Amino acid sequence: MPSGSSLFILSRNGIIESMAGAQAVSSSSRLHRAATVLVEAGWLTAAVFVPLAVNPWGFAYELPKAALLRGLVLLMLAAHLVALAWPPAPPNLHDCSRHWLRHPLVRPALLVGSVALLSTVISISPLVSLWGSYHRQQGVYLLVCLILWALLVAAHLRTSAQRRRLLATIAVAGSLTALTPFIESFLRYENPLTSRPGGSLGNPIFLGACLIMAIPFTLAGLVSARRSESHRRYKSLVRLFGWGTALVLQVVALLIAQSRGPWVGALAGLMLFGALMFWPTHRRLVLGGIAVLIVLTSVLVASLNFDTVPASRFSQLPYVGRAVTATNLSGGTVRVRLVLWQAAWKVVTTWPEVGLEPDHLRLLRPLVGYGPDTAAYAYTAVYPPELGHIEDPDAIWDRAHNETLDVLAMQGWLGLIAWTVLGVACARRGLVLWQAAPDAAMRAWAAAPLAAMVAHVIEVQFAFTLTATALMGWLCVAWLAAPAHVRQEEEEEEEEEEEEAKGRIGAHARVGTRWRIYAVVAALLLTIAAVRLEGGAIWASALVSRARALDRAGQWQESVSLYDRALDTIPWQAAYHQFRGEAFYNLARALPDDQTGLKAELLNAADRSLARARRSEPLELEHYSNAGVLHAYWSETVDPVHLDTAVAFYRQAFLLAPTRAGLRTDLGHVYHNHARYVEALAEYNAALEIDPLFAAAYYDSGLAWLALDRPDLARPAFQAALELAPDCEACRDALRTLEE
Numbered sequence: 001m002p003s004g005s006s007l008f009i010l011s012r013n014g015i016i017e018s019m020a021g022a023q024a025v026s027s028s029s030r031l032h033r034a035a036t037v038l039v040e041a042g043w044l045t046a047a048v049f050v051p052l053a054v055n056p057w058g059f060a061y062e063l064p065k066a067a068l069l070r071g072l073v074l075l076m077l078a079a080h081l082v083a084l085a086w087p088p089a090p091p092n093l094h095d096c097s098r099h100w101l102r103h104p105l106v107r108p109a110l111l112v113g114s115v116a117l118l119s120t121v122i123s124i125s126p127l128v129s130l131w132g133s134y135h136r137q138q139g140v141y142l143l144v145c146l147i148l149w150a151l152l153v154a155a156h157l158r159t160s161a162q163r164r165r166l167l168a169t170i171a172v173a174g175s176l177t178a179l180t181p182f183i184e185s186f187l188r189y190e191n192p193l194t195s196r197p198g199g200s201l202g203n204p205i206f207l208g209a210c211l212i213m214a215i216p217f218t219l220a221g222l223v224s225a226r227r228s229e230s231h232r233r234y235k236s237l238v239r240l241f242g243w244g245t246a247l248v249l250q251v252v253a254l255l256i257a258q259s260r261g262p263w264v265g266a267l268a269g270l271m272l273f274g275a276l277m278f279w280p281t282h283r284r285l286v287l288g289g290i291a292v293l294i295v296l297t298s299v300l301v302a303s304l305n306f307d308t309v310p311a312s313r314f315s316q317l318p319y320v321g322r323a324v325t326a327t328n329l330s331g332g333t334v335r336v337r338l339v340l341w342q343a344a345w346k347v348v349t350t351w352p353e354v355g356l357e358p359d360h361l362r363l364l365r366p367l368v369g370y371g372p373d374t375a376a377y378a379y380t381a382v383y384p385p386e387l388g389h390i391e392d393p394d395a396i397w398d399r400a401h402n403e404t405l406d407v408l409a410m411q412g413w414l415g416l417i418a419w420t421v422l423g424v425a426c427a428r429r430g431l432v433l434w435q436a437a438p439d440a441a442m443r444a445w446a447a448a449p450l451a452a453m454v455a456h457v458i459e460v461q462f463a464f465t466l467t468a469t470a471l472m473g474w475l476c477v478a479w480l481a482a483p484a485h486v487r488q489e490e491e492e493e494e495e496e497e498e499e500e501a502k503g504r505i506g507a508h509a510r511v512g513t514r515w516r517i518y519a520v521v522a523a524l525l526l527t528i529a530a531v532r533l534e535g536g537a538i539w540a541s542a543l544v545s546r547a548r549a550l551d552r553a554g555q556w557q558e559s560v561s562l563y564d565r566a567l568d569t570i571p572w573q574a575a576y577h578q579f580r581g582e583a584f585y586n587l588a589r590a591l592p593d594d595q596t597g598l599k600a601e602l603l604n605a606a607d608r609s610l611a612r613a614r615r616s617e618p619l620e621l622e623h624y625s626n627a628g629v630l631h632a633y634w635s636e637t638v639d640p641v642h643l644d645t646a647v648a649f650y651r652q653a654f655l656l657a658p659t660r661a662g663l664r665t666d667l668g669h670v671y672h673n674h675a676r677y678v679e680a681l682a683e684y685n686a687a688l689e690i691d692p693l694f695a696a697a698y699y700d701s702g703l704a705w706l707a708l709d710r711p712d713l714a715r716p717a718f719q720a721a722l723e724l725a726p727d728c729e730a731c732r733d734a735l736r737t738l739e740e
Contacts (some may be wrong), residue, residue, distance in 0.1 A: 035083035036156055042076035043153045044165065047475065048173045051210050051468040052180070052200045058541035059548060061202045065467040066137035071534035073145040076152050078523035078530075085519035104429050105481040106151065108422040113147045115418040116140045116372055119411045122361050123371025124354055124378075125619050127572065134575040135396060137467065138373045146474045153478035163445065163482075167221045170475070174214025175246040178253035181207065196258050205463045208262025211254045212459060213472040215266065216273050216451035218247045220444035223277070261462030262455075269455030276434055276447035336391050337401050337462065343383045344375075344400030348408040354378050355619055356655055369412035375399060377619045378409055380657045385691035388662070403460035422477070426453060429480045449476035540566040544576055547583070556583040556590070574616035578623060581609030585630055596638050603634050624653040625663060632670040646670055661691040665700055677704045695724035699731055711738055 046069055055064040101107060120140045123129035132139030157163065180199030196204040222243040225236070254266060271293070275286045346352075351365045354377050359365075370378050376398030383397055391397075400406050407416050426449070433446035453476045456469060465473070547562035563580035570576065584606035588599045607630060614623045631646035650667040657663060668683035681704045687697040702717035715738050722731040 029088040031086040032083050032088050035079045035086070038079035039076050039083070039152055039156050040162065040165075042072045042079070043149065043156075043478075044169045046072045046149065046471060047166070047169045048176070050471050051173055051177045054200050054202075055538060055541065057545055058538065059545040060134055060137070060541055062135065062137045062467060063541050064538060066132070066142055067534040067537045069149070069467060069471060070142060070145045071530040073149045073152075074526045074530035074534075077148060078526040080152055080155075081519040081523050081526075085516040100155075103154065103481060105154070105422070105425055105477055108418075108425040109147050109150060109477060109481075112415075112418045112422050113144055115368070115411060115414045116143050119368040119371050119415060122364060122368060123374055124359065125371060125374050125617060127616055128373055129371035131572070132373045133376065133398065134573065136373055136398065138465075138470075140372045142467065142470075143372065146470055149471075150474040150478040150481070153475070154481035157478065157482035163479075164224070166479075167217055167224070167445075170214055170217040171221050171243065171246040174211060174218060175249045177201070177207070177210055177214070178249040181253055181256060197256060199253070201466075201468060204257040205259045205261060206466055206469065208254050208257040208259035209265070209456070209459050209463060209469045210472065211250050211257070212262050212266040212269060212455040213452040213469065213476070215247065215250050215254070216269055216448040216455070218243065218250060219270075219273060220448035222247060223444040224441040261459045264462075265455035265457075265459030268458050269451040272454050273444075273447050273451035276450065277440065277443055280443070336387070339384060339387050339390065340379075340397070340400045341402055341405065343379055343387075344402065344405040344409060346382050347378050348405060352378070352381055354381050354656075356652055365412065367412045367414050369408065369410045369415060372410050373398075374619075375406055375409050377656070380621055381659075383659055385659055385661055385694070388660075388691070389693065399464040401463055403457075403464055406464055423453070423457070426450075426477060426480055433480065449479045452476050536569040540569040540573070540576070543569075544579060547579065551579075551583055551586070554586075554590070556587045559583045560587075572616055574613040574620065574623070577609045577613035577616065578626065581606040581613065581630070582626065584609065585633070589633065593637065600634075600638050603630065603638065606630055619656060621653055621656045621660075624649050624656065625666070628653060628666070628670070632673070635670075636673055640674070643670070643674060659690060661687040661694045661697065664690065665694075665697050668697075668700055668704075672700070672704060672707070675707075677707045680704045681708075693724055695721045695728065695731075698724065699728065699734070702731075702734060706734075714738065 050065050050069050053064040053068045054061075058064060117140055120126060120129040128139065130139050130141055131137075132142055157166065177200060180201075181197030184197055184199055197207070198204050199207045201207040201210055222240070225239040225243050254262060271290065275290070278286050351362065353359045353362055354370060376396065379397055379400065387397065400409070404416065407419060411418075430446055430450040434443055434450075437443040437446055452472065456465075456473055460469075543562045543566040547559035547566070550556070550559035550562070560580060560583045563576055563583065566576050567573070567580070584602050588602035588606065591599050591602070607627070610623055610627050610630065613620070614627075617623065628646045628649035631642040631649060635642035635646060647667065647670070650663065650670070653660075653663050664683045664687035668680040668687070671677070671680035671683060681701060684697045684701040684704065687694055688701075691697070698717045698721035702714040702721065705711070705714035705717060715735065718731050718734045718738070722728055722735065725731065
């Protein structure tokens with residue numbers, strides 16, 4: 001039996017151990033709280049800056065947005081791992097994982113990601129499906145980051161104070177985005193894509209698509225501010241003024257964007273928001289308003305189509321012209337979309353074999369598609385020649401401007417089903433939250449994500465999703481997936497966590513040191529990856545932008561060194577290898593004709609760069625057409641044996657794009673330059689079989705007939721070219737020469 005002094009010593013040791021345990025728990029709690037604050041800072045930063053991210057020194061427009069989002073997600077995940085390793089209370093990892101999978105919308109989100117990963121594994125171009133195409137950046141890597149972002153937001157969005165901060169952040173982001181078209185106009189910035197303002201999104205369609213998803217959340221904030229009980233009247237008025245100003249800015253920017261798809265989506269989203277807000281108290285008003293709107297819309301469309309309303313005068317009203325021209329199916333962007341939809345429908349119903357080699361997985365394409373961000377390869381194989389007459393022939397035809405068709409083409413029926421499951425799960429979850437809402441403010445919080453998602457789903461049937469709009473869509477998923485019953489004040493949760501931690505002194509030791517080391521190492525690796533991959537991608541894009549400017553100035557030797565530096569950072573980017581090859585090719589062309597040895601060396605370097613580009617993107621049409629141009633010049637200036645190589649590359653380009661008549665005329669020019677006029681005529685005739693309205697092919701045929709000393713056959717060729725292209729001065733000159 002211990003003596004009194006022994007009891008004193010044991011008691012003192014217990015107090016010391018308890019104090020040490022309390023200090024450790026307190027330190028663990030502080031570290032956990034700091035990590036969770038970093039996670040929240042990450043999602044707030046993404047919500048504000050991803051739509052605004054523009055790199056004026058970069059080359060790819062979408063890259064800054066995608067890189068910023070991916071980098072922030074990696075940093076958020078690193079902070080989340082630290083928070084898990086230093087919990088305020090001991091976790092039961094097995095129970096936590098099971099409980100996590102039972103959270104709302106987690107399984108549907110994981111289903112979407114799993115199908116996309118499966119589609120990537122058996123993609124026709126796996127590297128493109130992984131990283132995304134250079135111009136769009138919509139690979140599975142970005143999709144996984146978006147899903148992780150949504151899950152992290154849902155896991156940490158626990159209090160009403162956090163929701164209010166996120167709501168305010170969305171309103172601020174939407175307002176800043178709405179201001180960018182005005183800044184663009186003030187700076188007299190010439191938008192390279194359209195005459196209508198695109199702001200920081202680069203295109204008025206994407207600008208409107210982003211705004212229609214921010215407007216419902218801004219409305220929810222306005223309702224919450226109106227319903228909030230403030231003891232200071234001026235403070236309440238200031239809040240109402242701020243929310244109202246944000247709403248007006250966003251609506252005005254949406255109007256001046258003049259994008260019809262976002263207008264339709266916004267109308268549907270606002271109708272749903274209003275119906276959900278007024279349904280509990282004014283059901284008849286909701287039903288009557290919907291009926292009146294449907295009748296008015298039907299009457300207006302019918303009147304325009306049957307000429308009972310003078311469309312020519314009606315279309316002169318401000319902002320009405322864009323809506324009126326939507327009924328014209330024979331021209332403009334409406335006709336372009338119809339042609340795109342027909343081509344995409346052909347892809348998803350016939351599933352043509354795409355590529356240079358037989359597709360051994362073709363039977364699986366209806367299930368999993370061709371792979372994320374590979375629609376360009378499938379669509380290029382079937383696009384009708386008409387598209388080259390009503391749209392820029394050099395445009396990037398990599399989307400059908402219909403998200404349903406795009407998902408089917410790239411992820412198959414499994415992908416469409418997975419996205420549908422996620423949409424239905426979001427709708428059910430949102431309605432559950434709406435029904436359980438105790439007041440108007442909570443109803444607005446439940447209605448906002450539903451309205452934003454409905455607006456987005458309708459809008460993307462006439463366009464497609466990019467990084468900023470995808471971020472807003474997954475934000476809606478996270479908002480709905482977060483715990484429904486949040487505390488009124490964050491301080492209550494903090495006090496409960498502190499009490500729980502104090503009641504479990506010493507429990508922190510149950511999280512093993514080994515697991516904490518793993519978490520720290522993983523967090524460091526994620527941080528390094530964020531800086532190396534995403535920071536490196538932005539830096540390489542800036543280098544390439546400078547190199548392209550040097551190319552335009554004819555300083556190709558200097559641009560090659562910049563391409564080399566960019567490829568040292570991002571060696572897998574096929575576009576950079578292609579640009580580097582073009583620089584070597586132009587250097588060779590700039591040399592005098594007698595320096596054949598140096599020309600050959602430069603052309604060899606260009607050929608190696610294009611070969612590296614083809615290895616990274618084996619189905620990119622431009623890599624083969626450029627190689628054909630390269631070897632054609634090589635054969636004309638240095639070594640005629642390269643003519644066969646040029647023809648072989650053009651033949652491969654024909655397989656990738658069998659409906660591109662311009663490729664046939666390009667090969668015809670190569671034969672023509674080698675005085676092989678019969679082969680040239682065969683290529684021109686093949687071009688006319690593809691596109692009988694191709695005026696350039698008729699003109700080139702006339703030149704070939706003249707070279708064969710057959711003016712009787714050249715004359716009708718020039719006449720046909722002039723009929724199709726009345727502004728063709730070269731055709732007139734050729735006919736005038738024949739008459740003389």
